[in-house]
Amino acid sequence: MPDQPIIRFENVSKVYDQNTLVLDDVSFEIERGKFYTLLGPSGCGKTTILRLIAGFMQPSKGSIFFNGSIINKIPANKRQVNTVFQDYALFPHLNVFENIAFGLKIKKWKKKAIEKKVEEALRFVNLEGYEYREINEMSGGQRQRVAIARAIVNEPEVILLDEPLSALDLKLRTEMQYELRELQRRLGITFIFVTHDQEEALAMSDEIFVLNKGKVEQSGTPIDIYDEPINRFVADFIGESNIVSAFMKEDFLLQFGSKTFECVDQGFHSNEQVEVVIRPEDLEITSMDKGKLKVKVDSQLFRGVHYEICCYDEEGNEWLVHSTKKAAVGEEIGLNFEPEAIHVMRIGETEEEFDRRLEAYDGVTK
Numbered sequence: 389m390p391d392q393p394i395i396r397f398e399n400v401s402k403v404y405d406q407n408t409l410v411l412d413d414v415s416f417e418i419e420r421g422k423f424y425t426l427l428g429p430s431g432c433g434k435t436t437i438l439r440l441i442a443g444f445m446q447p448s449k450g451s452i453f454f455n456g457s458i459i460n461k462i463p464a465n466k467r468q469v470n471t472v473f474q475d476y477a478l479f480p481h482l483n484v485f486e487n488i489a490f491g492l493k494i495k496k497w498k499k500k501a502i503e504k505k506v507e508e509a510l511r512f513v514n515l516e517g518y519e520y521r522e523i524n525e526m527s528g529g530q531r532q533r534v535a536i537a538r539a540i541v542n543e544p545e546v547i548l549l550d551e552p553l554s555a556l557d558l559k560l561r562t563e564m565q566y567e568l569r570e571l572q573r574r575l576g577i578t579f580i581f582v583t584h585d586q587e588e589a590l591a592m593s594d595e596i597f598v599l600n601k602g603k604v605e606q607s608g609t610p611i612d613i614y615d616e617p618i619n620r621f622v623a624d625f626i627g628e629s630n631i632v633s634a635f636m637k638e639d640f641l642l643q644f645g646s647k648t649f650e651c652v653d654q655g656f657h658s659n660e661q662v663e664v665v666i667r668p669e670d671l672e673i674t675s676m677d678k679g680k681l682k683v684k685v686d687s688q689l690f691r692g693v694h695y696e697i698c699c700y701d702e703e704g705n706e707w708l709v710h711s712t713k714k715a716a717v718g719e720e721i722g723l724n725f726e727p728e729a730i731h732v733m734r735i736g737e738t739e740e741e742f743d744r745r746l747e748a749y750d751g752v753t754k
C-alpha cells in the first residue's frame with residue numbers, strides 16, 4: 389500500500405524503572421519521505437520515541453508499526469532504520485572511509501561494492517576526497533556529515549537524528565540546518581529529528597510533533613503550529629507570545645479586561661473562558677488615542693532586526709512587542725492588532741477536538 393504511514397505508534401506507553409511513566413498513551417503516524425521533528429523540553433520523551441523506533445527498547449504498552457506490520461519484537465539490526473547520535477558515535481581509531489564502510493563490512497559486502505557505496509555516500513554529503521582523513525582531523529560539521537554518510541550507506545527507510553546539531557556553534561549550526569534539509573530532500577528518505585530548539589524545528593520540518601511530559605500536545609506543519617497553537621504550552625514553547633485569559637462573548641467577539649475585541653473565531657459557548665495568543669510581531673505601535681490597547685513602555689532592547697519592547701496595560705498585563713519603531717521607556721503608547729492576529733484557544737481541548745473545530749468552520753468567514 390503506497391499511502392500507508394511508514395511508522396505508526398498506537399497507544400504506546402513507556403515506563404522506566406517500574407514507575408516512571410515517560411510516554412503516556414502516545415499515538416501518531418509518520419508519512420514516508422518527509423522531515424519530521426520531535427520538539428519539546430528536556431525530559432519530555434523525545435529520545436525515548438527514537439529509541440523505540442530504532443528498536444533499542446520495547447514499549448511497555450501499545451504497538452509500533454513499520455510499513456503496516458508490528459515491529460515491537462523486531463531487533464534493532466533487523467529494522468530499516470539508522471540513527472545519527474548527538475555525539476555522532478564515530479570510531480576515533482578508524483578513518484573516514486573505514487567509519488562509513490564499517491556496517492557494510494559486517495554485512496560481508498565485497499570490497500569493490502563497498503568502495504563504490506562509500507564514494508557515493510561521500511559525494512552525497514560533499515566530502516569527496518576525505519576518505520583517508522582521521523576523524524580527529526575533521527571539524528564538527530564534517531563529523532556530522534560522516535555520521536550521516538555512515539547512516540545512508542545502509543539504505544535505511546528512516547534516519548533518526550538525536551539533537552545532531554546541538555554541539556555546533558551558531559553559524560555552523562545554521563549552515564548544517566540548510567544542509568540537512570537539502571540532503572533529506574535529495575535522498576527522499578524519512579528523517580525524524582529531535583531538538584528542543586523551536587527555531588530549528590520551524591526552519592527545518594515538514595511536520596512537527598510538540599511533546600510535553602510524555603504526550604504529543606500538537607502535531608502539524610510549522611505554520612499550523614505557529615499560527616494556530618492548540619494551548620498555552622505550545623504557544624509559549626513555539627516562539628514568544630503574549631498569552632492572556634479572556635472570554636468569548638459571542639462568535640467573533642472576545643473580551644479581556646474591560647474591553648471587547650473583534651476576532652475571527654467562532655464555535656464557543658457564550659462567555660466561555662478561553663486563552664488568547666497574540667504574537668509580538670502582530671502588535672503595531674501607534675499613538676495612545678488610536679490604540680486598541682493603551683500601554684506604558686517598561687523596557688526596550690534592540691535585537692538587530694527589531695526592537696523588543698515590553699509594556700504593561702492598565703490592568704497589569706504584560707505585552708511584548710516586536711517593532712521596527714522605537715519607543716521610550718516610560719512612554720504611554722497605543723497598541724493595535726488585526727482581528728486575525730488574535731488566536732483563541734479553548735481550555736483543555738484535545739488535538740482531535742481542536743482539528744474538528746477548525747475544520748467545522750473552514751471556509752466560513754464572517
Ligand SMILES: Nc1ncnc2c1ncn2[C@@H]1O[C@H](COP(=O)(O)OP(=O)(O)OP(=O)(O)O)[C@@H](O)[C@H]1O
Nearest residue numbers: 404405408410429430431432433434435436437584
Ligand atoms: N534508561 C532510563 N532509565 C530511567 N529513566 C530514564 C531512562 N532514560 C530516560 N529516562 C527518563 O525518562 C524521561 C524522558 O527521557 P528522554 O531522554 O526520552 O527525554 P528527552 O525529551 O529526549 O530529553 P533531553 O532533551 O534532555 O534529551 C526523563 O525524565 C529521563 O530522566
